[in-house]
Amino acid sequence: MGHYRSEKDFLQALKRFNAISSKKYAWHTGISEKEHACAFGHSISPDTLFFKKPMDLEGENTIRVCRECMEKLVFITVDSDAHAREITDRLYHQSNPPSPKLLDMQRH
Numbered sequence: 001m002g003h004y005r006s007e008k009d010f011l012q013a014l015k016r017f018n019a020i021s022s023k024k025y026a027w028h029t030g031i032s033e034k035e036h037a038c039a040f041g042h043s044i045s046p047d048t049l050f051f052k053k054p055m056d057l058e059g060e061n062t063i064r065v066c067r068e069c070m071e072k073l074v075f076i077t078v079d080s081d082a083h084a085r086e087i088t089d090r091l092y093h094q095s096n097p098p099s100p101k102l103l104d105m106q107r108h
């Protein structure tokens, strides 16, 4: 694995990466059923984790990237320095406030 120690760390970083753009255009995880092409020229083998997002409102065009490329994009954007990490963490928490139920549980 490249930039992240675990898949969990990476997927958490991906949430911060998504926090800097509209939810309509968030990156989603997928498991490939057939071979796909990564936008950066790699091939995505069947049954592997990859990442996709819509390129238009109708969802007719989708961009797909392989895991290695997504890790690179995420790492460079949100984790290559402490400032970026802090800002994206704040944006993530702003757009995903804890649910009232959870807050309630913490109070008791």
Ligand SMILES: [Zn+2]
Pocket (backbone or CB within 6 Å): 038, 039, 040, 041, 042, 065, 066, 067, 068, 069
């Ligand atoms: Zn790739």
